[in-house]
Amino acid sequence: MTADPIGVPLMRVTTERDRCVGSGQCAMLSPEVFDQDDEGLVTVLQEEPADELREGVLQAADLCPSRSIRVHG
C-alpha cells in the first residue's frame, strides 16, 4: 500500500471485470472512480482515490450486485 506525502495510507480500489454484471451502480454512485467500458463492464478511473471519495466508493462496493469491487485500506 502506498501513502500520501504526509504518510496517511491511501485507499486502493481493485475490481474483477470477469465477475461484473454491468449494473452500473458504481458508475452512478461514484463516477469519479468508476466507469463502464464499451462492453458496459466496470473500469477503474482512479486506483487510489482521495479520501473525500471514500463514502461513495464504499457504497459502490457494498451495493455491487456481483461483489466485483474490493476496497483496501
Place this chain on the structure above:
Amino acid sequence: MTQSADAAPETGSPLPQFPMRRTCPFSEPGEYAGMRADNPVSRAALKVNGKPTWLVTRHEHVRQVLGDGRVSSNLKMPGYPHQFHIPEEMLAQVRLMMLNMDPPEHSAQRRMLIPEFTARRVKEMRPRIQEIVDERIDAMLAAGGPVDLVTALALPVPSLVICELLGVPYEDHPQFEEWSAAMMNHDLSPAEYGAAVQALDMYLDKLVTLKETEPGDDLISRFLEKNRTEQVADHVDVVTMARLMLVGGHETTANMIALGVLALLRHPEQMAELQADPALLPNAIEELLRVFSISDSGTARVAAEDIEVGDVTIRAGEGILALNNAANHDESVFPDAGTLDIHRKEARSHLAFGYGIHQCIGANLARVELEAVYGTLLRRVPGLRLAAEPDELRFKDDAMVYGVYELPVTW
C-alpha cells in the same frame, strides 16, 4: 439446528402457505416480521401445488442466497418453487429466459445486453423519456380530470420507452399489454397462461424475423447483429429475450409509477418537500422502491448444492424464495422500516431490483423513468389529488408483480 424442507415438520401444524397477502398496500405481509425475528429461513407450502419451499426473509440472507453461485435459477430443475401451475410436459418445452439461466449461458446473453443499459446510455435516453412524459401529461391536462393515472400515464410511458428501445411498434400496444398482464396473473390456468405466452411469442417471432433482414436502430437489431459473430442465441432465444425485455420493461415500471404517486398523495408533507426541492427525488425513488418491493418473490431459486443459510442447511434440489419485500423491511438495515421516509439515508440498500448476477438489467432505466414521471407530475400538476376513496382502490394481490389496477386522480 439443521433441518430440511423434506423432513417431517417437528410439530403437527401445517406449513404456512405462500404467497402471503400484504396487510395494506404500504406494508409487507403481516407474517414476515415474525419470520424474520424467529425463523428467518423457514419452510412454507406453495399455494399453487402444495410443494415445500424455503422462505428467506433477512436482508443479509437474501443477499447471501442471491449472490451464491451454488444456487440455480433454472426453473426446469426439480424443486424449483413455481408460483404458476405449469404442467410437466409444458415445462419441458419452455425455452429458458435469461432470468432463468445459470452461467455460462446467462453470462453470455447478459453481456450482449449490458451495453444497452449502462449509466451513460440511460442518461442519453433521458431527453426522449422527458418528451414522452410531457406529451402524456399534455394530453392528460387537455382531457381534464378525473382520469385513471394508470391508463393515462403509468402504463403508456414505460410502454413507449421500451417499444422505442426494442424497436417494437407502439401502435401494437393494446395487444402486448393484454398478453403481458395475463402472464403476470397467478390465477390463470396453464392453458390461458400458455396461450398468452404463445400469442406474444408469435407476434415477436414475426418482428424478429423482419429485423433479421431489415435491421433498425434498436436493441433487437443490435442483438441480432452482434449475435452473428458471438453466436450465443438462436432465433427462438432472441424471441424469448425480446419477450423478457418487453414484459419486464413496462409491467414493473408501470406498477411502480402508479403506486409511487399514490404513496406521495397519501403523504402530502413529503410530497410538498419534493415539490419544493426536486433534488430529493432520487433518494425518494429508492425509498418508494423499497417500501413497495413490487416483485417480492421474483427471486425464485433452487439449491444446486447443499448450502448453509443462517442456522439452516438447504439441501441440493430444494426450492428457495429469497423475499426482497421481507429483506427491504428488515429493521436491522432499515430502522422503522414500515414508515415511508424520503430522507432515509440507507434507502439505496434495498433489494427491490434483486441482487447478484440476475439483478434487474433495466434498473437504471427504471430510475430515470420514475424520476421523469414523478418530477414532471409534481411540477406540472401541483394540485394532483386522488379522485376515489382510498378503500375503493383495487390492488394486484394475486399478481406476480404488485400494483394498483386503476388510480383515479384529478387536479
